[in-house]
Amino acid sequence: MATRQFFSHPRHTLLSLRLILILSVCLLLGCPTPGFVTVTDPMPPPPRPAMGWSSWYGFQTHISDQLIRQQAEAMLSNGMRQAGYEYVNIDDGWQGYRDAHGFLHPNSSFPDMKALGDYLHSLGFKFGIYTSIGKKSCDGLVGSFGHEAQDAQTFIDWGVDFVKYDLCNLDAWETAPSLVGKMSTALRKNEKHPVVLSIVVLSEPWQWAPRLAVNMWRIAPDETGSYRNMLRIADADARLASFAGNVGWNDPDMLLVGAGGLTLDENRTQMTLWAMLAAPLISSTDLVHLNSSQLEILTDAHAITVNQDPEVKQATIVKQSVVDVWRKRLADGWAIAIINRKKEPVTYVFDPNDLGIQASEAYEIWTKQTVTLPSSITVAAHGCVFLKTL
Ligand code: GLA
Numbered sequence: 001m002a003t004r005q006f007f008s009h010p011r012h013t014l015l016s017l018r019l020i021l022i023l024s025v026c027l028l029l030g031c032p033t034p035g036f037v038t039v040t041d042p043m044p045p046p047p048r049p050a051m052g053w054s055s056w057y058g059f060q061t062h063i064s065d066q067l068i069r070q071q072a073e074a075m076l077s078n079g080m081r082q083a084g085y086e087y088v089n090i091d092d093g094w095q096g097y098r099d100a101h102g103f104l105h106p107n108s109s110f111p112d113m114k115a116l117g118d119y120l121h122s123l124g125f126k127f128g129i130y131t132s133i134g135k136k137s138c139d140g141l142v143g144s145f146g147h148e149a150q151d152a153q154t155f156i157d158w159g160v161d162f163v164k165y166d167l168c169n170l171d172a173w174e175t176a177p178s179l180v181g182k183m184s185t186a187l188r189k190n191e192k193h194p195v196v197l198s199i200v201v202l203s204e205p206w207q208w209a210p211r212l213a214v215n216m217w218r219i220a221p222d223e224t225g226s227y228r229n230m231l232r233i234a235d236a237d238a239r240l241a242s243f244a245g246n247v248g249w250n251d252p253d254m255l256l257v258g259a260g261g262l263t264l265d266e267n268r269t270q271m272t273l274w275a276m277l278a279a280p281l282i283s284s285t286d287l288v289h290l291n292s293s294q295l296e297i298l299t300d301a302h303a304i305t306v307n308q309d310p311e312v313k314q315a316t317i318v319k320q321s322v323v324d325v326w327r328k329r330l331a332d333g334w335a336i337a338i339i340n341r342k343k344e345p346v347t348y349v350f351d352p353n354d355l356g357i358q359a360s361e362a363y364e365i366w367t368k369q370t371v372t373l374p375s376s377i378t379v380a381a382h383g384c385v386f387l388k389t390l
Contacts, residue, residue, distance in 0.1 A: 048308040049249045050162065050196055050216065050280045052087025052128065053080070057223075057259045057284035061093030061139050064109035065116050072125055074287040081124060083299035084308065085283060087162045087196070088120050089128030095141040104131075104142065104151050117159035128162030129155055133179050133201070134169030143169060148179060152186030155195070162196040163187060176201050177208050184212045198251065198280070206243035206250060215248040216280050223253045225260030227269075227382055231341060234273040238317050238326070244278050245312035251280050258285035258294040265383035268366055271297050272337045272386045275307040276315035276328050302365040302388060306335045318355050323348045323379055327355055333389040334359070340379035347378045352389070359389035 053071060055063045072088045075081045096107035106113050117127040131151060132143030144151040144165075155163055165183055167176055180199055187195045198216045199205060205217035219240060220233040237252045244250050255274060257267040274281060283298055290298070297303075306328065315328035315337070323346060326337040334357050340346050351374035352359045362371050365386040371377070377385050 047310075048312070049278050050087055050198075050282065051085045051304075051308075052089055052126070052162070052280075052282050053085060053287065054089040054091050054128070054164075054254055054282050054284045055093070056091035057254060057256060058286040059093075061141075063090060063093045065111060068116060069119060071287050072120055072123055075125070076123060078287065078290065078295055079299050080283070080287065080295075083301065084304050085281070085298075086124075086126050087128045087282070088125045089130070089162055089164060089282065091130045091164065092132075092137045092139045092141065092166070094129070095131070095137065098142050098147070102147055102150055104144075104147065104154055113158040121159060126161035127159055128164065128196075129158070129160050130164045130166060131155075132166045132168050133176055133183075134167065134171075136169040138166055138168035140169075144183065145170065145179070148182040149186040152183055152189075156187070156190055156193065160195065161193075162198065164198045164200070166200040167202070173203075176203065177212065180209065180214060181212045184214060188213060206240055210243070210247040213247060216251040217248060218251045218253060220252060223256060223260075225256060225262070227262060227266045230256070230262070230266070230270055230273075231339075234277065235317075237277050237279070238315070241314040241316050244314040249278060249280055250314065252277060254282045254284035255298065256285070257283065257297050258287075258290045263382065264293055264297070265380045267294065267297050268386075269339060269382060269384045271300070271303050272365075272384045273326070273339070275303045275386075276326050276335060276337050278307060278309075278312060278314045278328075281307055300365060302363065303386065306330065306365075306386075306388065309335075321348075322346050325350075325355065327357070330388070336362070336387040336389070338377060338379055338385040338387070340381065340383055343381050345378055345380050345383075347376060349376050350374060350385075350387075357389065361390040362387035363390055 068090055075085055094106050094110050096105045098104050120127045134143045135145045136143045184197050187197055196215045199214050200218040209217040220236050223229055233252045237250050240250045256262055309330045311329055311331045313329045315326045317324055318327045319325040324339040328335040360373055362373055364371050379385050
């Protein structure tokens with residue numbers, strides 16, 4: 001089992017500040033040459049937020065071909081694949097060396113990437129990989145800087161369907177958008193093979209990444225595994241609702257259900273908020289050891305339906321009192337999440353009319369019960385009530 005636990009890269013924060021400063025100066029004084037590349041012929045965006053699994057929070061760099069296969073097989077036998085989780089993403093830790101011709105090779109724990117991709121595809125999964133914009137990855141392994149198009153071609157040759165493009169170890173931070181543009185253009189050469197491009201660049205990427213046909217952009221530093229941090233990220237994401245859904249998705253980071261120190265109620269709250277936020281649902285834990293309650297949360301069909309709703313709208317916070325009330329427009333009604341941040345249960349009288357919603361009944365997703373509205377609702381400590389109007 002991995003030893004390194006949740007962490008944030010201070011370099012990300014530093015980068016955000018520097019890039020925000022540069023962008024602000026550009027806005028005020030005008031920039032001589034815009035650093036952005038517009039990807040003129042983008043692939044059609046994935047119609048819904050991506051769903052899948054990533055090796056990062058469960059294993060960090062302690063990964064191998066065998067482990068990835070085992071996790072994918074677990075997703076098939078535990079019902080996650082059937083519930084919609086389709087990407088199997090190898091995060092940092094697979095990279096070996098770059099050869100004299102500039103080609104990137106995996107380390108010895110991944111003897112044949114193409115064969116691994118073929119195996120995942122044969123099980124009905126899509127294959128995801130990680131690389132860094134800088135010379136090195138966040139964990140110090142070889143990055144794609146200077147080899148963007150060559151690495152994109154290598155990934156395509158391996159059958160990769162998803163690239164997580166992380167930002168670490170880049171000397172000139174302000175070049176990040178143009179490097180993202182290079183990677184995006186190179187990945188989108190083969191129109192028959194759509195590749196999801198996911199970036200971790202904390203410099204208001206929602207402002208520029210959609211122009212580069214990026215499909216998801218991280219909106220906050222890495223999760224720390226705490227409830228407070230998870231809420232802080234969700235609050236930040238709530239303010240970005242207008243940027244979600246056209247080309248790509250705000251990415252609040254991965255689902256920690258089964259990983260880290262969150263309680264079951266806190267896990268339900270994360271799944272609820274990520275569903276409301278139309279966030280990519282990327283589970284990041286050891287799937288072999290999920291218990292049945294954790295699995296129930298991850299595979300709940302109603303929660304996933306709210307996340308994948310065809311209206312592709314992101315929720316906003318519409319009321320804050322003893323609880324927070326979130327509202328999301330769905331193709332066939334409304335989803336409402338009532339979040340209790342307190343360490344003790346609270347009771348709240350919920351009247352949908354207060355939110356401009358006409359409904360006399362709703363389905364409560366976690367208790368699987370129909371509720372007559374208005375209703376006096378008790379919300380568990382750090383828990384939530386997740387309603388879908390009927
Ligand atoms: C950064 C990313 C994480 C993970 C690690 C890998 O911290 O934000 O999601 O990919 O790098 O080193």
